Amino acid sequence: MNAIFTINGKIIETKRLILRPFAESDLSDFYEYASVEGVGERAGWQHHESIEKSREILSRFISEDKTFAICLKESDKVIGSLGVERYGLEDKLTEFDGYRGREIGFVLAKDYWGRGLMPEAVEAVMDYLFSELDYDFLLCGYYNFNSQSKRVQEKCGFKPYRALTMETRMGTKENGTLNLCINPKKNIKFNFSHPETLIYE
Numbered sequence: 173m174n175a176i177f178t179i180n181g182k183i184i185e186t187k188r189l190i191l192r193p194f195a196e197s198d199l200s201d202f203y204e205y206a207s208v209e210g211v212g213e214r215a216g217w218q219h220h221e222s223i224e225k226s227r228e229i230l231s232r233f234i235s236e237d238k239t240f241a242i243c244l245k246e247s248d249k250v251i252g253s254l255g256v257e258r259y260g261l262e263d264k265l266t267e268f269d270g271y272r273g274r275e276i277g278f279v280l281a282k283d284y285w286g287r288g289l290m291p292e293a294v295e296a297v298m299d300y301l302f303s304e305l306d307y308d309f310l311l312c313g314y315y316n317f318n319s320q321s322k323r324v325q326e327k328c329g330f331k332p333y334r335a336l337t338m339e340t341r342m343g344t345k346e347n348g349t350l351n352l353c354i355n356p357k358k359n360i361k362f363n364f365s366h367p368e369t370l371i372y373e
């Protein structure tokens with residue numbers, strides 16, 4: 173089942189990054205990376221064509237309080253986001269009944285790709301969710317064309333779980349992979365449902 177989650181003022185620090193709630197003053201940093209074509213599209217949303225679009229999404233980030241701003245430690249510049257989202261198909265994925273988890277999703281500004289920054293952010297959030305909030309599992313997905321996201325998830329300990337056709341926010345459908353990571357501190361053996369889409373070994 174989906175665990176209840178809000179950031180609730182939590183700040184996570186890594187070697188190079190600070191993860192914190194978004195603020196209205198982050199609008200120009202957010203628009204700067206969200207307006208670049210080919211960034212959001214890899215995560216299933218269209219790049220922002222106006223700052224008004226960024227303002228609308230930013231106000232949702234602030235009110236829903238489940239998406240961390242990823243900031244450079246030295247300057248507090250926002251260079252990405254990491255959401256702790258509700259996973260879908262909760263009624264069908266009965267293996268998670270009675271267990272607590274969420275799905276994470278992330279985006280990084282293009283200028284900062286290839287420096288291992290997202291694995292650093294993802295690992296820190298996973299550690300918080302598993303060690304402090306005691307989650308049982310986390311899900312994370314990627315469209316199969318997105319080898320960079322696949323690689324981040326592999327490096328962070330996720331394993332292929334389901335082969336699914338996933339809808340994008342642009343109204344298209346893409347073949348994708350949903351990955352699973354079970355809290356390494358727990359000895360959980362899930363009794364998996366729906367073998368037709370299952371790829372967990």
Ligand SMILES: CC(C)(COP(=O)(O)OP(=O)(O)OC[C@H]1O[C@@H](n2cnc3c(N)ncnc32)[C@H](O)[C@@H]1OP(=O)(O)O)[C@@H](O)C(=O)NCCC(=O)NCCS
Pocket residue numbers: 210211212214215277278279280281284285286287288289290291313314315318319320321323324
């Ligand atoms: C996916 C993403 C978050 C990766 O973040 P990152 O901090 O660059 O991750 P890494 O530095 O660990 O790089 C991951 C892999 O991408 C590849 N890569 C790195 N820089 C690259 C670049 N500029 N162009 C293409 N591939 C690149 C490398 O193969 C690397 O794997 P390696 O460490 O084994 O060599 C980032 O590319 C991104 O924001 N993409 C757009 C949004 C997105 O895809 N979100 C995920 C949705 S599921």
